[in-house]
Amino acid sequence: MSAALPASKGLASNGNLAHAPSMLQKHTVAISDIRVPLKRKKTLCEDKVQNIAESILEEGQNTPIQVRPDGEGYVLIEGLHRLEALRVLGEDSVLAYLVRARLH
Template sequence: MKVISIDIEKIYAPVKTRKNLKSSRVDELAEDILENGQKTPIQVRTGQDRYVLIEGLHRIEALKALGDSKINAIIVQARKH
């Protein structure tokens, strides 16, 4: 699998996924990413004119908090939610 860099603004996080967001986890990840960089890419699938998040909401939010506009991702084949 190839890791690519994509614009965070082109990623759609389904409502079901967003319900599980924990701000304390976002803060911890932001601190870790600031010190060590993004270790694990998120997983997305392609959608119409955007990417749909499969895994990695906390990493997206952590990078947003740090002011980043791009994130490392892997495009996977996945069923629609």
């Protein structure tokens, strides 16, 4: 049972739910169009990739990765191990949420 969050918990009281997770739309993105930043690549754990690949074979991809548009492609934000597991399985595409770059 889930309850709606009141405006005081981070959602704008004007009804703008653009940042609410439930408002993100899934897109199918070509894996070859996704660039993984070097800093993120260094965190890759092959054992974790194998475990996720096995899970994807049994259940499919349950959780989309997060990417942001970057020119003609995308930059990975979250989901390195899921992305690499799909690559290992020979998939050409991945379910992804498109997110905006943070403004500082």
